[in-house]
Amino acid sequence: MVFAALFNFNLLAFGPTGYGDELFWGALRTVQIAVLAYAFGVSLGLCGAMGKLSGGKWLRNILDGYTTLVRAVPELVLILLLYYAGTDGINRLIVSIGFQPIEINGLVAAVFVLGFVQGAYSTEVLRAAIQAIPIGQIEAAKAYGMSPILRFRRVVIPAMMPFAIPGMANLWLIITKDSALISVVGFTELALATKQAAGVSKLYLMFYLVTALVYLSITLFSNQVFGWLERRVRRGQPKLA
Amino acid sequence: MVWDWLPTYFPLLAHGLYITILLLTGSVVIGFAFAVPVGLVQVTGPWPLKYLARGFCTFIRGTPLLVQMWLLYYGVGSLFPLIGLAFPAFKENFMWLIRLDAFYYALLAFTLSFAGYEGEVMRGAFLGVPRGELEAARAFGMSPWKVLSRVWFPRAVRQVLPTLAGETISQLKSTPLAFTIPVMDLMGVTSRIRQDTFLIYEPLLFLALVYVVLTFLITRAFNYFEGLVPARR
Numbered sequence: 001m002v003f004a005a006l007f008n009f010n011l012l013a014f015g016p017t018g019y020g021d022e023l024f025w026g027a028l029r030t031v032q033i034a035v036l037a038y039a040f041g042v043s044l045g046l047c048g049a050m051g052k053l054s055g056g057k058w059l060r061n062i063l064d065g066y067t068t069l070v071r072a073v074p075e076l077v078l079i080l081l082l083y084y085a086g087t088d089g090i091n092r093l094i095v096s097i098g099f100q101p102i103e104i105n106g107l108v109a110a111v112f113v114l115g116f117v118q119g120a121y122s123t124e125v126l127r128a129a130i131q132a133i134p135i136g137q138i139e140a141a142k143a144y145g146m147s148p149i150l151r152f153r154r155v156v157i158p159a160m161m162p163f164a165i166p167g168m169a170n171l172w173l174i175i176t177k178d179s180a181l182i183s184v185v186g187f188t189e190l191a192l193a194t195k196q197a198a199g200v201s202k203l204y205l206m207f208y209l210v211t212a213l214v215y216l217s218i219t220l221f222s223n224q225v226f227g228w229l230e231r232r233v234r235r236g237q238p239k240l241a
Numbered sequence: 242m243v244w245d246w247l248p249t250y251f252p253l254l255a256h257g258l259y260i261t262i263l264l265l266t267g268s269v270v271i272g273f274a275f276a277v278p279v280g281l282v283q284v285t286g287p288w289p290l291k292y293l294a295r296g297f298c299t300f301i302r303g304t305p306l307l308v309q310m311w312l313l314y315y316g317v318g319s320l321f322p323l324i325g326l327a328f329p330a331f332k333e334n335f336m337w338l339i340r341l342d343a344f345y346y347a348l349l350a351f352t353l354s355f356a357g358y359e360g361e362v363m364r365g366a367f368l369g370v371p372r373g374e375l376e377a378a379r380a381f382g383m384s385p386w387k388v389l390s391r392v393w394f395p396r397a398v399r400q401v402l403p404t405l406a407g408e409t410i411s412q413l414k415s416t417p418l419a420f421t422i423p424v425m426d427l428m429g430v431t432s433r434i435r436q437d438t439f440l441i442y443e444p445l446l447f448l449a450l451v452y453v454v455l456t457f458l459i460t461r462a463f464n465y466f467e468g469l470v471p472a473r474r
Contacts, residue, residue, distance in 0.1 A: 006320070072456040073449045074414035076428065081445045088441070173302075180305035184421065191308055198315060205316035212304045212312060219303035 007206045011197075019197035019207070026193030027214050033110050033189060034176045040115030041175070042168070045122025052127050063123065070120035076181050082113040083185045106187045114182065118175055125167035129160040161233040169226035176218055190214060246438050247447070250430070257430035258451070260344065264416045264426060267348050269409055272355030277394070279356055280363025294360065301357025307418055310350040314422040318346060347419035347426075355412055362404060366397035399470065406463035410456050417448075427451060 014020040048067070051059050070078065087109055091101040133156065141155040183192035190211055198207035279297065282290040301309070321339045325332035332339065370393055378392040417428035425433070427448060434444045 006323070069453070072410075072453045074417045074428075074452055076417045077445060077449050077452065081442065081449065084441050084445075177305040180307045181418075183307070191305065191311075194308070195311065198311075202319070204319045205312070208308060208312035208316045212300070212308050215305055215308060216300060216303040220299075 006203065008201070008203060009206075011201055011203065011206075012210065019193075019201070022193045022197060023190065023207075023210070023214070026188060026190040027218075029107075029188065030176070030179050030190040031218065033107065033114065033179045033182065034172075036107075036111040037114035037118060037179070038172055038175050040111060041118025041171070042122050042126075044115065044119030045126050048119060048123030049126035049130055052123065053130060067120045067123050070117055071124075075117055075178055076184060078117050079113050079181050079185065082116060083109055086112060110179075110182045110185075110187050110189075114175060114178060117178075118171060121174075122168070122171055125171060126160070126164055129164035129167065130156060132163040133159045158233075162230070162237060165226065165230045165233055169222070169230075172222060172226070173219055176222070177215065180215075243438075243440060243443055246434060246440065246444075250434050253425075253430045253433070254427070257425055257427040260424065260426040261413075261416050261428075261455075264344075264348055264351055264419060264424075265409070265413050268351035268355050269412055272352045272412075273359055273405075275352065275356035276359035276363050279360030280365075280367055280397075281389075283360070283364045284367045298357050298361050298364075301354055302361065306350065306354050306415055307421065309354060310347060310418060310422060313350050314343060314346040343419075343422045343424050346422060347424045351412065351415065351419075354415070355408070359401075359405075359408060362401055362408070363397065366400040367393065369400055370396045402463075402467060402470065406460060406467075409463070410459055413452070413455055413459065 011018050012020045012023070014024070048063050052063050055063070087104040090104060095101055137155055137159055138151065141151040146154065179189060180191035182189055183195065186192070188196075194207050194211040198204045201207070279294045283294045283298075286294065318341070321335070321341075325335070325339050374392055374396065375388060378388045383391065416426060419426050420429035420432055423429065431444045431448045435441065438444075
């Protein structure tokens with residue numbers, strides 16, 4: 001009797017009678033946000049790492065401020081701040097030049113906010129990875145007369161990958177889970193879709209368990225992919241103990 | 242920028258700070274105590290415990306803390322009234338469980354989360370203690386319990402001390418999630434201020450500042466403790 005009050009798997013069906021399709025689209029949204037924000041964050045991190053390593057004093061100070069502040073403030077607080085400040089700021093800018101305020105796409109805002117936070121963490125991961133490259137390899141590339149861009153593409157990126165992959169894998173797992181925080185600003189992804197389904201049906205335990213399993217399978221699948229990637233970028237190198 | 246709300250809400254904010262610190266210290270201390278056996282059984286335990294601990298760590302580290310907390314508060318929390326409905330005796334004796342405050346669910350969620358992440362760290366630390374030291378301890382005729390309490394555990398803890406500071410700071414940064422299952426921690430108080438005063442940024446900026454200060458204090462405290470442990474450099 002208690003079981004029947006807690007679980008009703010018919011509600012997981014697709015179509016108008018179940019929440020299966022809502023959860024499915026929510027999960028897809030979660031993956032979409034995570035992938036886009038990760039790409040944005042890693043690009044920011046790459047620029048940040050290069051800036052920290054080879055930029056002038058001013059640039060380095062600004063980047064230090066960015067990574068320190070973002071990493072000292074809780075993600076949730078940053079998301080709320082950037083989500084409201086970002087959309088509000090852009091609209092004020094648009095109004096000040098004399099246009100009508102626009103409705104900012106929730107997806108774009110979510111990706112921007114999560115990517116901005118992720119950028120600070122990946123700056124540090126990539127900076128450490130680049131610094132771990134034996135300096136002789138970069139000097140050798142310089143001695144061959146490679147231009148900075150060619151050197152970056154052919155030597156720095158491939159040589160830093162083995163050092164960067166574990167940290168990058170970690171950041172990817174963090175962003176798939178942090179994407180759930182976007183639900184707090186009312187953007188419907190997996191966590192919020194679940195909250196709505198659970199709230200309407202009152203089957204809290206079932207829906208949250210199902211969602212936890214979805215997140216878990218995303219994580220386990222990602223682990224496999226990153227394991228393969230790590231073996232690939234480490235090929236030809238001695239095995240780790 | 243409008244800051245005249247600050248004196249009015251100061252007592253509420255102070256209480257929110259108290260709740261945040263309570264959540265942080267409670268979950269770190271209890272979670273660490275729980276992480277030690279979770280790490281240990283993964284290294285030497287009998288296989289059912291080993292798989293249980295490994296599954297626990299995988300689940301905690303593979304799902305968002307927000308979802309875990311909602312699962313506990315809304316999911317598990319909705320069980321008790323149901324059981325109470327079916328068994329009146331349960332309702333009489335366990336009314337406190339049915340009416341349990343959201344704070345305890347948040348504390349439980351944070352504790353389990355810390356135990357899951359730190360359990361994995363402790364597993365590595367237990368594995369990292371050189372075999373020869375354990376063999377030497379056994380050769381002295383120490384019982385397994387004594388090997389653990391005199392050699393294995395102290396050596397493992399010393400290895401995790403530097404990472405513990407980082408873990409504690411990430412735990413601090415997870416505490417604001419508690420406001421989603423209404424807990425009036427710093428974040429909960431701030432969102433109430435925002436609703437009352439219709440201010441968007443000022444309360445959030447103030448909140449960010451408080452967390453930066455807390456992070457700074459935690460870093461300083463751990464640096465102090467690490468300085469107490471003698472180390473050869």
